[in-house]
Amino acid sequence: MEEKLLLTGFEPFGGDKINPSGEVAKSLDGAEIGGYQVVSRVLPVEWGTARDLMERFIDEVDPLIILSLGLSAGRAEISVEKVAINYTGKGKDNRGNVSERNYIIENGPAAYFATIPAEEVVEELNKKGIPARLSLTAGAYLCNYVFYSACHHVNSRGKRALVGFIHVPALPEMVAGKGQSVPSMHVDLIRNAVISALETGIRSLTNCG
Numbered sequence: 001m002e003e004k005l006l007l008t009g010f011e012p013f014g015g016d017k018i019n020p021s022g023e024v025a026k027s028l029d030g031a032e033i034g035g036y037q038v039v040s041r042v043l044p045v046e047w048g049t050a051r052d053l054m055e056r057f058i059d060e061v062d063p064l065i066i067l068s069l070g071l072s073a074g075r076a077e078i079s080v081e082k083v084a085i086n087y088t089g090k091g092k093d094n095r096g097n098v099s100e101r102n103y104i105i106e107n108g109p110a111a112y113f114a115t116i117p118a119e120e121v122v123e124e125l126n127k128k129g130i131p132a133r134l135s136l137t138a139g140a141y142l143c144n145y146v147f148y149s150a151c152h153h154v155n156s157r158g159k160r161a162l163v164g165f166i167h168v169p170a171l172p173e174m175v176a177g178k179g180q181s182v183p184s185m186h187v188d189l190i191r192n193a194v195i196s197a198l199e200t201g202i203r204s205l206t207n208c209g
């Protein structure tokens with residue numbers, strides 16, 4: 001049986017009609033990368049549900065790598081996240097709900113490091129001419145929430161998957177005509193970045209034997 005890579009993105013939020021993270025994830029569903037099959041899922045921007053679904057997808061797919069994507073409008077480069085924290089801010093989700101608590105897992109570890117080789121992913125992207133940087137904060141909204149949830153699920157259940165998270169910039173069509181100075185990146189470049197990140201992750205699996 002072909003081993004799987006779980007790739008997640010998000011539905012649109014905050015008044016946007018499109019979310020590049022969900023679009024790029026969907027566009028790679030079923031693709032073969034480095035001999036592994038990509039299984040893509042789009043998560044809702046909803047406290048509670050997003051975590052439940054993330055855990056369910058991990059259990060169903062049993063992937064070797066979990067790479068989640070999210071939009072960070074305003075960031076100019078591909079941000080490869082290093083840290084997931086056990087904290088939620090007070091941002092409203094797509095149903096208008098706020099997180100009831102300011103932690104994700106009661107008495108859970110304060111933070112997890114990504115287990116994909118985040119620094120190597122950044123290095124490889126920049127070598128390919130795709131602007132990328134290591135980020136030390138995934139924020140305190142739904143992206144950090146699913147990143148931490150995935151790390152915790154894998155860790156507490158003794159699963160084998162490497163976990164990573166990438167924040168992507170807005171698409172040019174999202175910022176065109178807005179009259180604001182917001183950086184953007186073409187969807188094809190974002191897609192290539194995600195493929196490269198998965199390839200780097202796969203290489204690190206092989207290195208570990």
Ligand code: PCA
Nearest residue numbers: 010070071141142143144
């Ligand atoms: N970005 C948000 C949540 C969904 C998304 O695409 C975030 O950065 O938390």
